[in-house]
Amino acid sequence: MSLPEEQIVPWHTVSSIRAGMGNVPIIRPKTAADLTEALQHYVHLGTRLIPLGNGTNLIGSDTDYPDLVGVKTTGLDKISLLDNDLFLLESGVFLPAFICTVARTGHGGMAALSGIPTTIGGALAMNAGANGSSISDFTVEINGIDLVSGAMWQWHTGEGGWGYRRSPVPPTVCITSAVLKLSPCTAAIERKAIETELERRRRVTPKGRSCGSVFRNPDSAPAGKLLEESGCKGMECGVFSVSQQHANWIVNLSGLPGKAEDCLALATRMKKMVNDKFGIQLQLEWRVC
Ligand SMILES: Cc1cc2nc3c(=O)[nH]c(=O)nc-3n(C[C@H](O)[C@H](O)[C@H](O)COP(=O)(O)OP(=O)(O)OC[C@H]3O[C@@H](n4cnc5c(N)ncnc54)[C@H](O)[C@@H]3O)c2cc1C
Known part of the structure; x- marks a missing residue:
């Protein structure tokens, strides 16, 4: 076993909206054992670590972060069937691919989430959800490592901590794996439900690279409605603009790398406009590096 090699990459390469002109060292462990060994090594050195999933909710930085290491988990994609409908998934498993694959073998119930472009780790950290369902509804166990102490961390059903885009996973924990419970399903019916959801997404998802919704929905009204009104x-700001299709989406239509500062300046202007008009303080959904 050897430590995964560090690579210095621009932040915008690990953010799906391509925001962040600074550089950051990252590692890409390929096995759970490599991940554990690498995390223990960096924790021992006192290095600051940040788990990176698919980058679909992550705004990079315009500053170089030589003393922080990004842990890109997307190579950790093992899926094991434990028992009937219980699956053990490594944190880098791509959720839509998992949902499609297991539907073929008669395990379902997650079609509502099939269009979220997330890793399992990212979904659990954000409690990703859609259509009134969220990843927490299926989660039985989460395993991780605390990035400050190096100790193992676990969560089990019944321990709570979930809410709307709120997760029991502390920001200092890197999720290594999780157990999800699905339900028995008829493969053809489940496939149809997944296709319907993916087709709905194709119709409503704004064009251009993005990091999904910018703000959480406040209790009073959807953020998109408040922002549109x-x-x-x-x-616009730099390469970023507020989508004409959905006012709660900032998009990068050119796909060119852009400054995180521009992206966040646009979000700040949006927030101010809603506060000025409605007196409501929107809360950012994105994670900012
Ligand atoms: C086109 C599009 C559609 C979207 N639709 C939805 C939607 O319907 N519903 C929804 O909820 N979201 C949606 N999103 C937002 C995004 O996909 C989710 O928030 C997703 O869960 C982020 O996962 P990720 O793997 O991309 O994580 P990243 O963006 O890489 O990271 C997000 C956060 O999770 C942390 N993290 C990542 N992996 C781990 C890990 N292994 N351990 C601990 N922490 C980790 C990161 O440190 C960061 O703080 C959408 C985004 C896009 C671009």
């Missing part, structure tokens, strides 16, 4: 659609 505040006149945010079409506002």
